[in-house]
Amino acid sequence: RKEVEQDPGPFNVPEGATVAFNCTYSNSASQSFFWYRQDCRKEPKLLMSVYSSGNEDGRFTAQLNRASQYISLLIRDSKLSDSATYLCVVNINEGDKIIFGKGTRLHILP
Amino acid sequence: EPEVTQTPSHQVTQMGQEVILRCVPISNHLYFYWYRQILGQKVEFLVSFYNNEISEKSEIFDDQFSVERPDGSNFTLKIRSTKLEDSAMYFCASGPMGQGNQPQHFGDGTRLSIL
Numbered sequence: 001r002k003e004v005e006q007d008p009g010p011f012n013v014p015e016g017a018t019v020a021f022n023c024t025y026s027n028s029a030s031q032s033f034f035w036y037r038q039d040c041r042k043e044p045k046l047l048m049s050v051y052s053s054g055n056e057d058g059r060f061t062a063q064l065n066r067a068s069q070y071i072s073l074l075i076r077d078s079k080l081s082d083s084a085t086y087l088c089v090v091n092i093n094e095g096d097k098i099i100f101g102k103g104t105r106l107h108i109l110p
Numbered sequence: 111e112p113e114v115t116q117t118p119s120h121q122v123t124q125m126g127q128e129v130i131l132r133c134v135p136i137s138n139h140l141y142f143y144w145y146r147q148i149l150g151q152k153v154e155f156l157v158s159f160y161n162n163e164i165s166e167k168s169e170i171f172d173d174q175f176s177v178e179r180p181d182g183s184n185f186t187l188k189i190r191s192t193k194l195e196d197s198a199m200y201f202c203a204s205g206p207m208g209q210g211n212q213p214q215h216f217g218d219g220t221r222l223s224i225l
Contacts, residue, residue: 087153096141
């Protein structure tokens with residue numbers, strides 16, 4: 001099983017729709033979880049951290065399920081500017097190494 | 111908003127040559143990182159650096175690679191005797207604390223092309 005696994009997509013979604021991504025991780029000792037977005041040929045940018053209780057930031061909601069070892073990201077009322085690759089990122093232990101998933105590509109259609 | 115800056119934005123080098131990629135982390139950050147992303151593939155951790163020494167490195171970071179913080183502001187990645195497969199985007203990142211506690215801020219990368 002890969003350390004961090006994501007559906008590569010692409011997800012083609014009409015503007016205004018709701019879209020959800022899942023990510024699974026293999027190491028049950030993983031400590032910290034994040035969602036980043038990456039635009040084509042650009043650097044990853046932090047979208048949000050993922051907390052055990054779940055957290056929301058505007059149109060974005062992140063959930064963590066430790067028992068099933070997956071993380072989700074929900075985007076409501078999607079906008080054209082949401083088109084990007086969404087990267088699931090996991091810190092495996094208390095050290096500084098973080099593992100990136102390959103990302104899920106999202107295309108918002110006008 | 112403070113940001114991580116990287117130079118050059120694009121580096122073209124002959125195979126076998128040495129290359130140095132430069133980064134200026136955010137000034138009050140203590141942890142520094144290098145990642146690479148081969149075209150079409152995922153972002154891969156190379157190395158983390160804290161208190162003037164490597165704190166963690168991946169299996170990719172072999173003897174061909176080295177990092178240095180030569181002064182109070184720069185953080186460099188040196189690749190000796192470059193190979194074709196070193197062609198990738200290299201991202202520098204910095205953070206105020208270790209990654210386990212705080213997400214990292216990425217520079218906009220150096221595209222390295224080995225000919």
